[in-house]
Amino acid sequence: MDRRSFLYGASVSAMAFSIPDMPELFKSTNMGVVVHSYWTRWGSKVPSQSYPGFTNAIDLIDHCQRIGAGGVQVGVKDWTTDFAKKVRDKREKTGLYLEGSIGLPKTAADVAAFEQEVKGAKEAGATILRTVCSGGRRYETFKTNAEFQDFRKKSIASLQLAEPVLRKHKVKLGVENHKDWRADELAAVLKQLNSEWIGVTLDFGNSIALVEDPMVVVQTLVPYIVSTHVKDMAVDEYSDGFLLSEVPLGKGILDLPKIVELCKKHNPDVTFNLEMITRDPLEIPCLKDEYWATFEGVPTTELARTLRMVKQQKYNQGLPKVSQLTAEGKLEKEEQNILSCLVYSKDKLALR
Structure with a gap:
């Protein structure tokens, strides 16, 4: 078996932990890893020799250095000054970059705590932070357009x-397009704020859930790009709309080389952070009336185009599921997917 086949094989994850040094192939990549890629392993209480749970940013940095990632994007909430210094020391020793993930202040009373988190992140070496305006999905969180407009108003106030x-x-x-904003809405907010310090964490695939063309989303938001969530997506049909899944890079429907090229063109210093979430497919109920409660002015052609795309590009082997796996099996599959993506990032995206 040649090296590439080996790395893509089922034993790659176990081997990563059985040898002291990873192959040079991994060491040369500079794609980072978003903490959400470790959907199962982060904070895991599952007793595992091969995949022990990560309890903090230092654990994540250690592991990502071992597998050859270029950096990490991780939450900075409740970091003490002492812990931030420890993260900085670890980051400097490993040579990885650091980006933070942070919540927004909801009121003026929250600003002091927000500033403390910003200071902690910067102390640790992060000069880029990612945030979301809504932790949920638009079509599940908001039941009326009035609710969404209230969210929009409060989001702008928080960013201000x-x-x-x-x-x-x-x-x-970087404000992520987190299945909450359509691309033109988020661009309008950023234009209104008009600050060099607030831009976009461009998620490559989230907006498919809002029946948007992923390349149009990229073209709309890339002028504001400060960071990324790199992923590939696969789709399939279901009775109320379509199913949507993250899949290993190169296995889905996104034109990743073109997207990466556009990101580099608009921001040569942009980081590429892998968000490969290993989970069951998400149901996007775009054929239900409730789904459309918060959308105004979205042409029906957007829905038609999305459903046509799903029919034409559905994942023939069936979208991957993990709910049937054991706890150890989920951890193993998660690690295999991440390692596969790192290989692809070097071989096909020239991130090295």
Whole structure:
């Protein structure tokens, strides 16, 4: 078996932990890893010799250095000054970059805590932070357009509270398109804010859930790009709409080389952070009336195009599922998927 076949094989994850040094192939990649890629392993209480749970950012940095990732994007909530210094020391020893993930201040009373988190992240070496305006999915969280418009108003207010802190500490914030904003809506918010310190964490695949063309999303948001969530997506049909899954890079429907090229063109220093979430497919109920409660002015052609795409490009072997696996099996599959993506990032995306 040649090296590439070996790396893609089922034993790659176990081998990663049985030898002291990873192959040079892994060491040369500079794609980072988003903490959410370790959907199962982060904070895991499953007793596992091969895949022990990560309890904090230092654990994640250690592991990502071992598998050859270029950096990490991880939450910075509740970091003490002492812990931030330990993260900085670990980051400097490993040579990995660090990006933070942070919540927004909801009121003026929250700004002090927000600033403390920004200071902790910067102390550790992060000058880019990722955030979301909504932790949920638009079609599940908001039941009326009035609710969504209230969310929009509050989101702008939160970003306006955050902006002076970001400017003061010279830290950039990327707002993720997190199955909440359609691309034109998020672009309009950023244009209204008009701050060099607030841009986009561009997620390559999330907006398919809002029946958007992923390449149009990229073209709309890439002028504001400060960071990324790299993923590939696969789709299949189901009675109320379609199913959507993250799959290993190169196995899905996204034109990843073109997207990466556009990102580099608009921001040569942009980081590429893998968000490969190993889970069961998400149901996107776009044929239900409730799904459309918060959308105004979206042409029916968007729905038609999306459903046509699903029919034409559905995942022939069936979308991957993990709910039937044992706890150890889920951990193993998660690690295999991440390692596979790192190989692809070097071989096909030239991220080295």
